[in-house]
Amino acid sequence: MISRLSAWRKALGLDWYIAAIVGMVVLASILPARGEAALAVATATKFGIALVFFLHGAKLSQEAVIKGLLHWRLHGLVLATTFVLWPLTGLGAATLPSWVLPAALAPGVIFLACLPSTIQSAIGFTAIARGNVAAAVCGASASNLIGMFATPIMAGVLLGAQGDGVSLSSLQAILLQLLAPFIAGQLLRRWIGGVIQRNGKAFGLVDRASILLVVYNAFSGAVVAGIWSQVSAFDLGRLVVVCLVLLAISLGFMIWIARTRGFSTEDEIAIVFGGSNKSLAAGVPMAGVLFPAATVGFILLPVMLYHQFQLMICAALAQRYAKRVSP
Numbered sequence: 001m002i003s004r005l006s007a008w009r010k011a012l013g014l015d016w017y018i019a020a021i022v023g024m025v026v027l028a029s030i031l032p033a034r035g036e037a038a039l040a041v042a043t044a045t046k047f048g049i050a051l052v053f054f055l056h057g058a059k060l061s062q063e064a065v066i067k068g069l070l071h072w073r074l075h076g077l078v079l080a081t082t083f084v085l086w087p088l089t090g091l092g093a094a095t096l097p098s099w100v101l102p103a104a105l106a107p108g109v110i111f112l113a114c115l116p117s118t119i120q121s122a123i124g125f126t127a128i129a130r131g132n133v134a135a136a137v138c139g140a141s142a143s144n145l146i147g148m149f150a151t152p153i154m155a156g157v158l159l160g161a162q163g164d165g166v167s168l169s170s171l172q173a174i175l176l177q178l179l180a181p182f183i184a185g186q187l188l189r190r191w192i193g194g195v196i197q198r199n200g201k202a203f204g205l206v207d208r209a210s211i212l213l214v215v216y217n218a219f220s221g222a223v224v225a226g227i228w229s230q231v232s233a234f235d236l237g238r239l240v241v242v243c244l245v246l247l248a249i250s251l252g253f254m255i256w257i258a259r260t261r262g263f264s265t266e267d268e269i270a271i272v273f274g275g276s277n278k279s280l281a282a283g284v285p286m287a288g289v290l291f292p293a294a295t296v297g298f299i300l301l302p303v304m305l306y307h308q309f310q311l312m313i314c315a316a317l318a319q320r321y322a323k324r325v326s327p
Helices: 002-012 017-030 035-059 062-094 103-114 120-128 133-161 168-198 200-224 233-260 265-276 280-290 293-325
Strands: none
Touching: 017 200, 017 293, 035 168, 035 200, 035 280, 062 103, 062 133, 062 233, 062 265, 103 133, 103 233, 103 280, 103 293, 120 133, 120 265, 120 293, 133 168, 133 265, 133 280, 168 200, 168 280, 200 280, 200 293, 233 265, 233 293, 265 293, 280 293
16 A cells, blocks of 8 residues: 555655645745735746746657547547537536635636646556556647647637636737747757756756746735635635536546547546646646736636645546556
8 A cells, every 4th residue: 555655656746746835825825925025926937937838848749749649539539528528617617606606716617627638647647547658648748738729718718708808918928938938948859858858856846846936926916915805715615516526527527438439448547537637737827827916816726626636536546447457
């Protein structure tokens, strides 16, 4: 049991990271950045966001994305779920009455639904479950590549339909702060990709530290704007239920559709984790660019809660799959 837990932690590299994210929320709630400090943190956050996407671009293998096209049925299913069914489901959830889902948190559910799949955890869970790891790598890479363009557009359209908007300046910021560094990383990957691969742990710490800074900045702005006077413990409880229901629906649908379409167990595993997981690593910096500082905290609450639940529940599901396919 201890060895399995260690393997899970090693595969995902998240044994301290979740606590650190929660710690940033607590720190921002107690000591939010104000005045000149807020300006300094915001400037550092912009640099951190650009660095995150530069590293993502440098690490993402173009060969993996191209190879993924060979298994088009599997990846087509995962991508259709991620960028079509998920956003429609999120839009439906956001229309729930306020006694089910607080109106202040509904935009965050829509944004969650528009996010791409994870890379690290989807691959890690697939490996633990003894699934098709190559397909998981290709699918997650393609999902994140498409998400760079699709997520901001879909979030803007769907939030606009709900009366909230993503401004033109935010979309321009996506080009400058996200796409430009990402493309630069891709162009330089030939020369720096090997260095990043050999020093993956060190660059991973830089990546995650940047995201922690974004979380602190987001919740500092939200605290100053009065997030905890607008979101009660009861509101958080209702959001927890909504996130758990969304995760259950996603997992149940992916299992059902994979078996209905006749995929092998190994392919089913890659489909389930690729189609149900949502990327915190992509969502946090995107939200920091797309939304005003006062609202980013509201947007990120559903993303952060869903992320915790997907880690816990998918870890248990991966172990069940591992027993099922073991010789």
